[in-house]
Amino acid sequence: MRLLGTAAGGIRAQQVALDVDGDNMANVNTTGFKANHTNFAETLATEMRSANVTMNGQPVGKSLSMGAGVLYNGIGTDFKQGAVKTTDRPLDVAINGSGFFEVTTANGEKAYTRDGNFQVDADGNLCDSNGNLVTLVDEGGNEMPKGNLLLTEGLEIDSNGTVTAMVDGERMSFGQVALALFPNQEGLLKLGSNLYGVSPTSGEPQLVSPGTEGTASLQTKALEASNVDLAANMTDMIQVQRAYQMNSRMVSYGDEMWSIANSLRR
């Protein structure tokens, strides 16, 4: 009875698809969120009759093979641009184009995010709202020291990512918010809290200046909204639900057929 296993595999796969849809829906208003989608693949097929069978020198016919159902073979992330929503906060920054902000987490590791909801803490660090330090670089591309915004006022970030602030009534530059680009951004690991981490397939990040030729520009007093498309996600969910239902029907039919076979001999 292959049917039961095939249908159970289908149920499992559709379950993962619904989990991914549910996660998208939960993050419909998460800053900088990128929607995920499930990819399916067929499983290996069993060959019921080989193509090379001959009888009395005559070929018997084409090969006969039967599939064994479906596998989820990938959860892809759709990195298309989310809507840029203006806010009034001077330290909100949205990336218009590709790339990620680089931050350093509490354990000293680098992480990457599209969420530009920044703040300056009491120690003069530019950080995200979880307190992860945002990487600022000088003109030579070297990282600025920690706490370099101490005793400054009126912090502003321009579209090139240059951070300026008032010191004794004069506006001075305090480095630039760098953007990290990856050879394969779909390969990034999702770390939670809007952060991504480097994985073996993502490749190493390359820090670039925003606003120069060929790179994304920044928009201040704005945040990037989630790129989840509610309509698409909702129809996807209907499809998943129906496919799930169909697979569960197959289990019932399989059960019924088996019961018939069992009752052949009383």
Added chain:
Amino acid sequence: MMRSLYSAISGLKNHQVKMDVIGNNIANVNTTGYKKSRVTFSTMLSQTLQGASSAGATLGGTNPMQVGLGASLRSIDQIMTQGSMQSTGKPEDLMIQGEGFFVLTTNGTDRLYTRSGAFSKDSAGNLVEPASGAKVVAANNTGTIKIDPDVYTSFTVDKTGVITGIKKDGTSEKITDMNIQIATFPNPAGLMNQGGSFYVESNNSGTVKRYGEGATDGSYPAGTKLISNTVEMSNVDLSEEFTDMITAQRGFQANSRVITVSDTLLQELIDLKRG
């Protein structure tokens, strides 16, 4: 049980908090000196079904396969932008144009900060916050503002916070040591909300700077001035709040759909086994 069910619950909870914050903003649409808040969300941890693999000699690498487990609250930020001014014609009403806060005290030693400058005078001539009776702290940070009713009939406040009293005989004089203090913080959004339009220092607001004539950090910083006979209105923008409310409502609705669909799937599973 299903991951989608719990993702959706996290989504519902978050959107409820978003609604709460919007509700509070709208409730304070006419509160003097009120600064609006906004909520941001972040992703929760993801469950890794299959890790990433790097490219081999003949095969390319594969991307990781991860299912997200929903959303969580990331921040509730206070938006410290300037509110518009409302002229009242009442000399005790003050408004800060630019950065900073009025400083109040309830017992002489504690310090409360507020943007709401709708003050009034008590019988002893103290300039007080009318709801709580907290006194306004002077620029020297030791005394509080008091305009002696036996000496002065009225007073005016100029844009640098200096108070001029008008005597009974019609002559006027500058009242010494009675200048309004304005305090600034490196991270004003880090202040704690205390209710009654008051803020108190937190360990992320940074070191306070005190401005005004006779204050430790000198006269008001560039771009900050005091305007009398006016109050600062709330910086809540109703059109923005209402669009946010639509977003919150629709987001909530979408998540509740995920719960009903997850429920039908579970029902489907239960129906698999009859008898």
